[in-house]
Amino acid sequence: MDFRASMAVNNRKTKLVVVTYIAIMLLVGLLSDIAFRPLSNNGLLYDMQLYITFAAIPYITLGILTCTLIGIIIISKFGHKMMLSGSQYRELNSQTELAAQDRQVVNMVEEMAISANLGYVPRVFVMETEQMNAFAAGWNQHNALVAVTSGLLDKLTRSEVQAVIAHEVGHILHGDSKLTLYVGILANVILTLTNILGRVFLFSRSKNNNANKAKMLLLVLNFVLPILTQVLYLYLSRSREYMADAAAVQLTGDNQAMISALQKISGDYDVHKDDQEKYESFTEKYRAAAYIFSKGDSLFSTHPSIENRLKKLRGE
Known part of the structure; x- marks a missing residue:
């Protein structure tokens, strides 16, 4: 299997999803502007064109873009810190004396960071x-981190742990944490706005046909977008998992280690699935989308099924 080609395909899918989100956000903004301040009775497209060309200032659309930008700035600064909150963890510092197993983990992260040409080494954590x-967060030398569980270190071989770490470094290399955070903000801004406007316009009427059409479309979008944005977000998440798997093979030169690691992690999940309810905190749900493995096989799953991931890794 050509893993570079696989990454290129998933990258194109990612770009398509992001463009779709931006288009939806602009559509909602422009419809909102028309609903509140229609410019003519010549049809929605005509009014949209007037707003897009700034013949009139699209205040609501600009407000949406501003809120999105503020959200991105806040999440960029603090979002990665949420990944470790609510859990027992310890940081492994290469400058201090470490146990043999911990030293091995730090060395692996350093090796994979060099192989990936990151230009820096992510911080390393072990969750007890x-x-x-395992999961990764961040996208630069200030916030990037790789975290693995103590259970994973105890139960996998060295080559399997290395494959897992390579997978997580692949996420950092591709900027997946940043991408999913940004797309999550876009989705939340879109859904919050359509929900508010849907309630505002539910019983309102205007003398302007364009305004009424815009209100009707916003009411429809209020019901459609929660499902559509969720499906798109999860599709994006699954695509990035395939890319990280491919990156692990590229960085280690060994698809068998990744295959074996995923099989063991999946089997371990089945053994401990009754214990999952203990970890259903908000932060655990937040981390779940970033884990190397999460159970599921549907449009509403954050990860591809283990069977599909193994097929991709085997080149089937």
């Missing part, structure tokens, strides 16, 4: 839990 999992 018997469950086998």
Whole structure:
């Protein structure tokens, strides 16, 4: 299998999803502007064109873009810190004396960071839990981190742990944490606005046909967008998992280690699935989308099924 080609395909899918989100956000903004301040009776497209060309200032659309930008700035600064909150963890510092297992983990992260040409080494954390999992967060030298569970370190071989770490470094290399955070903000801004406007316009009428058409479309979008944005977000998440799997193979030169690691992690999940309810905090749900493994096989799953991931890794 050509893993570079696989990453290129998933990258194109990602761009399509992001463009779709931006288009939806602009559509909602322009419809809102027309609903509140119609410019003519010559049809929605004509009024949209007037707003897009700034023949009239699209205040609501600009407000949406401003709120989105503020959200992105806030999440960029603090979002990665949420990934570790609510869990027991310890940081592994290469400058201090470490146990043999911990030293090995730090060395692996350093090796994979060099192989990926990151230009820096992410911080390394171990989460104290018997469950086998790992995640990455951040996208630069100031916020990037790789975290693995103690259960994963105890139950996987060295080559399997290295494959898992390579997968997580792949997420950092591709900017997946930043991408999913940004798309999440776009989705929340869109849904919040359509929900508010849907309630405002539910019983309102205007003498202007364009305003009434815009209100009707916003009411329809209020019901459609929660499902559509969720499906798009999860599709994006699954695509990025395939890319990270491919990156792991590229960085280690070994698809068998990644295959074996995923099989063991999946089997371990089945053994401990009854314990999952203990970890259903908000922060755990937030982390779940970033884990290397999460159970599921549907449009509403954050990760591809283990079977599909293994097929991709085997080149089937």
